[in-house]
């Protein structure tokens with residue numbers, strides 16, 4: 001069958017000595033059935049996306065305009081950037097201005113306020129031929145807003161009409177971007193109110209820059225749609241998202257607090273960055289749904305094969321039993337390189353001659369998998385037959401669904417992120433935002449009173 005596959009072989013006992021036993025899975029069979037039914041019934045926002053053509057139509061309507069620019073610059077952060085970055089690095093890695101005989105803009109994603117970084121992007125674009133896509137669900141995030149103000153300032157300094165160079169992606173009603181759009185007639189795409197940032201890659205948040213970069217967004221959504229069918233299966237043994245969630249949950253209960261995602265493909269690497277936000281913000285929670293303090297969560301970590309074999313794998317093999325490793329394997333690379341048969345006289349080199357790099361890389365993956373298993377460390381694999389929009393759409397959707405299930409298993413709200421508020425509030429206060437005067441004083445006093453220890 002077409003699409004990605006999940007290989008759980010090395011998660012189970014006796015392949016892994018301390019591995020999960022089938023009896024443990026069986027105990028949760030009914031619970032998983034109930035959870036999957038509940039999610040399908042509750043239909044959290046992201047669930048509706050693969051079938052919703054409303055947003056797709058709107059984006060396709062402006063395709064020609066969007067692709068008439070030379071540069072397309074996303075200004076957003078967190079859920080308003082990580083999916084975009086993953087899509088571009090995975091499916092538009094060369095980011096050419098000319099691709100498949102069709103002119104598509106070069107995509108830049110500015111997801112920080114590091115002045116050196118922002119300036120380096122601005123150095124590369126010509127405002128006359130640039131479209132800025134300001135993405136913010138809330139329409140208040142300081143990083144996205146300051147970069148918007150900078151972009152707008154530049155446009156105005158060139159005497160360019162912001163309406164012709166800016167498109168907003170934001171909530172249909174709330175936030176300052178929506179207000180500006182209404183007052184000034186700036187083209188604006190909607191983020192469905194019920195879809196949170198980290199679940200929004202398949203909304204206009206991710207789709208517009210994807211389309212701009214020449215990615216087949218219809219295939220992307222088709223992939224998500226087929227995965228929705230697959231993960232709607234209530235039988236734990238036939239539902240990869242459910243089985244993956246349950247395995248992560250059962251290991252978590254045994255002290256496996258870390259989930260490493262390790263693609264053996266540079267193009268697929270940043271799927272792991274997208275996953276980090278999804279898993280961390282959705283599941284890292286102080287309170288459960290009943291308001292009890294639980295302090296749960298599993299720390300997502302990103303690694304790259306084979307690079308990190310020479311940096312992290314020592315720890316993964318011999319360190320504490322606290323990690324689950326998910327490899328991402330690519331079966332068919334877009335290109336391959338044959339290693340020349342030079343130095344046949346040295347056996348330390350001659351074994352490589354005549355092989356391909358993809359053969360070497362996937363053999364290394366096999367070696368790492370084998371070693372981890374021998375060391376008794378649980379590991380699994382997501383297999384991409386090849387990199388295409390369909391498979392990437394499947395991946396996004398499977399992990400979103402898995403996160404929803406894990407949230408229910410942990411009995412927490414997987415869709416909020418109250419833990420990020422305090423830091424934001426402090427920034428607002430210290431940057432002088434109206435209404436934060438008292439809080440600013442409070443913060444300064446608290447910091448002053450601290451016994452300092454600076455070396």
Ligand SMILES: O=P(O)(O)OC[C@H]1O[C@H](O)[C@H](O)[C@@H](O)[C@@H]1O
Pocket residue numbers: 077078079080135136137138139140141144197198281417420
């Ligand atoms: O899209 P925005 O409203 O600008 O939010 C961007 C990001 O900001 C916050 O800090 C949240 O923790 C993220 O979940 C969110 O994706």
